[in-house]
Amino acid sequence: MKVHEIIDRLSLEVKTVQGDIDRAVTGCYIGDLLSDVMANAKEGEIWITHQTHPNIVAVAVLKNLSGIILANRRKPEEGTLKKAEEERMMVASAPLSAFQAGGMLYQMLRC
Amino acid sequence: MKGLHLIAVTDHNSVENVEAARRAARGTGLTVFPGMEITSSEEVHILGIFEHMENAALMQELVYENLPQEENDERLYGHQVVVNEHDEVVGFNKRLLITATRLSASMLVDAIQSLNGLSIASHIDRESFSVLSQLAFIPESLRFDALEMSPLIERNEAEETFGELKRFPWVSFSDAHFVRDIGKRFTTFTLKELTFSEIRKAFRGIDGRDIGWH
Numbered sequence: 001m002k003v004h005e006i007i008d009r010l011s012l013e014v015k016t017v018q019g020d021i022d023r024a025v026t027g028c029y030i031g032d033l034l035s036d037v038m039a040n041a042k043e044g045e046i047w048i049t050h051q052t053h054p055n056i057v058a059v060a061v062l063k064n065l066s067g068i069i070l071a072n073r074r075k076p077e078e079g080t081l082k083k084a085e086e087e088r089m090m091v092a093s094a095p096l097s098a099f100q101a102g103g104m105l106y107q108m109l110r111c
Numbered sequence: 112m113k114g115l116h117l118i119a120v121t122d123h124n125s126v127e128n129v130e131a132a133r134r135a136a137r138g139t140g141l142t143v144f145p146g147m148e149i150t151s152s153e154e155v156h157i158l159g160i161f162e163h164m165e166n167a168a169l170m171q172e173l174v175y176e177n178l179p180q181e182e183n184d185e186r187l188y189g190h191q192v193v194v195n196e197h198d199e200v201v202g203f204n205k206r207l208l209i210t211a212t213r214l215s216a217s218m219l220v221d222a223i224q225s226l227n228g229l230s231i232a233s234h235i236d237r238e239s240f241s242v243l244s245q246l247a248f249i250p251e252s253l254r255f256d257a258l259e260m261s262p263l264i265e266r267n268e269a270e271e272t273f274g275e276l277k278r279f280p281w282v283s284f285s286d287a288h289f290v291r292d293i294g295k296r297f298t299t300f301t302l303k304e305l306t307f308s309e310i311r312k313a314f315r316g317i318d319g320r321d322i323g324w325h
Contacts, residue, residue, distance in 0.1 A: 032245075033239075033244050033245060034244075034245060034246050034247035035238075035243055035244045035245070035247050036244075037247070038247045051153060051245075053153050053215065053216070053246055054250065055246045055247055055248065055250060058247075058248070058250075059247055077215070079252075
């Protein structure tokens with residue numbers, strides 16, 4: 001499954017222009033504590049979070065995640081968007097709670 | 112009683128109890144700095160310590176403006192008392208002080224600095240509400256005056272775990288929520304005299320002023 005399919009199916013509002021939407025998504029991680037995400041998220045997972053701080057891009061890049069979904073219609077901070085564009089990391093806003101987005105992704109992604 | 116010369120009163124998101132503490136301290140040889148432990152929007156705890164009540168009050172105004180509208184639920188969270196210098200309850204703070212403000216960590220650090228205060232990242236060794244638990248690392252742009260270690264960690268452990276954060280001065284305090292815990296952990300300052308500007312010099316390591324926590 002690719003990032004752009006998830007964008008369509010979840011009706012995500014993509015905030016980045018340069019963010020790579022062609023990446024393969026291998027799973028999903030949900031977390032707001034960046035220390036936890038650093039420790040537990042896996043390469044290729046798409047990340048659902050409430051954090052909008054620029055560090056989310058650094059973490060996503062470091063862990064080679066496939067994209068960032070902000071739950072509850074949260075928007076990335078200006079600094080976050082700037083970093084995301086530089087790193088070509090897709091950041092989108094979801095008109096869904098983390099539970100809803102996670103639930104849908106779970107159905108879509110489990111093999 | 113514990114032999115401390117200087118304390119700061121840093122309630123969560125409020126300074127309403129500081130003045131009473133300062134009045135009670137008059138003539139005792141104890142200096143009390145006003146302060147607050149503020150919860151950022153990312154749920155990072157940040158200490159703001161100020162020289163004058165006026166600056167602390169301005170910070171409080173900013174914090175109050177950025178708290179959610181809900182009131183404190185006393186059944187769940189207990190009473191948020193406001194007391195006088197005789198330890199008598201004079202009122203209750205109705206705001207929900209336990210929650211996060213809408214102010215980001217960087218906004219808070221900027222605001223504290225613009226009010227000539229000292230900004231300290233609280234208990235960075237803890238797994239919750241610390242800048243490291245919430246943000247994984249401290250970005251270059253977040254210029255705290257110091258990092259605080261909790262009383263739960265010893266100096267040598269902290270050196271091993273956080274060695275790469277030596278670019279900041281380190282302090283450690285009791286974070287006493289109860290009277291019995293005051294003085295459980297303290298930091299020593301080498302100063303010419305006990306003033307706020309001397310404390311600031313100690314944080315910056317200027318002219319032989321220093322901070323010691325062992």
